[in-house]
Amino acid sequence: MRRAALRLCALGKGQLTPGRGLTQGPQNPKKQGIFHIHEVRDKLREIVGASTNWRDHVKAMEERKLLHSFLAKSQDGLPPRRMKDSYIEVLLPLGSEPELREKYLTVQNTVRFGRILEDLDSLGVLICYMHNKIHSAKMSPLSIVTALVDKIDMCKKSLSPEQDIKFSGHVSWVGKTSMEVKMQMFQLHGDEFCPVLDATFVMVARDSENKGPAFVNPLIPESPEEEELFRQGELNKGRRIAFSSTSLLKMAPSAEERTTIHEMFLSTLDPKTISFRSRVLPSNAVWMENSKLKSLEICHPQRNIFNRIFGGFLMRKAYELAWATACSFGGSRPFVVAVDDIMFQKPVEVGSLLFLSSQVCFTQNNYIQVRVHSEVASLQEKQHTTTNVFHFTFMSEKEVPLVFPKTYGESMLYLDGQRHFNSMSGPATLRKDYLVEP
DSSP states (O other): OOOTTTTTTTTTTOOTTGGGGSSSOOOOOHHHHOOOOOOOOHHHHHTTTOOSSSGGGHHHHHHGHHHGGGOSSHHHHOOBBBBGGGGGEEEEEETTTTHHHHHHBOTTTSSHHHHHHHHHHHHHHHHEEEEEETOOSSSSSSEEEEEEEEEEEEEEEOOOOOEEEEEEEEEEEESSEEEEEEEEEEEEEEEEEEEEEEEEEEEEEEOTTTBBOOOOBBBOOOOOOHHHHHHHHHHHHHHHHHHTTOOTTTTTOOOOHHHHHHHHHHHHHHHOOOOOOOOOOTTEEEEEGGGGGEEEEESSSOOOSSSSSSSHHHHHHHHHHHHHHHHHHHHSSSEEEEEEEEEESSSTTTTTTEEEEEEEEEEEEEEEEEEEEEEEESSSSOOOOOEEEEEEEOSSSOOEEEOOOOOOHHHHHHHHHHHHHHHHSSSOOOOOOOOOOO
């Protein structure tokens, strides 16, 4: 699914150039006019007209109904925008503001990657609002939500909790109601901001009440580099459609995949009994059913601006459970190397019970592929509904056991995990300064 998950991030290659000087030479963020991380959520609330007080959310949503008249009847009626119109830089001053550091700190004195996922989600939404900004109005008639995390590729760079971090991003492709957002993350090393990760999110525009689709401003590339970015966005859309059409939920495994599963099954048969019912584990292996962890969250009013749970909050909780699963399975501290294909299938309402189930579904050498399934149930009803499926690739400090499926369903999970793992361009070399943890 991903183009190159474990390459050294070529951040800036083919990317928009405004602000690129921030990655070179001494930095003075106050003179650059970039957002502080705390300003991102405040700016989003201002654009949508939402209150920070839970008791005011009903009134705010009623006021948003009045914005329906500002919605475009077609995309042709909206002015085109450039990539630089949505370009944003955000500073996370872990080094210069020590009081902020506690929120991002792990026990191992590294940066919590789950918090970074939250920040990326908020930044992606703000970037899309900047692309669709109505200069004559303070509030936006659009409700922009995260539809998909296409990929997050990690670079082999340390994340120190004592050095400032900078995010940047812009809209790179636009459909009629959806937008692709490219985001990068850098950390200060000496006098330079060095690349840490490269992320691609897909956002969708909804009407002012978040009930139906809405048109977004078209995008006009201005250079060969921008045209290549836009073309890549089109290819990404086609790739996602093709990947979905070959899902194991829709199509049978390939001949090669069927052979893989059959050989794994044969390797677990007990040679003493010569029976299909008698199963034994090969050496240095674990049954997939024994690699699970689960958690439950009560969805209190830690909501997004549309009275629903933040997508970033869900990603953080899923990531932390996945990390714990990989840690328990591998017996050593794991490090995330890639995140991809997170589809937000259904919003999570405030007051729901959120059930997270994490499972190791594929392993190879030092790598652990973890799948997290998210589902919700209301307090009144017992019926569970799937909201998300998350895919995380971790690397352990030492070689990990093989994971073996027992049932056909587990075999499909194994093949799905293998597909996600194989979408990486190649193995990475674990370095001690590669510390990206919960």
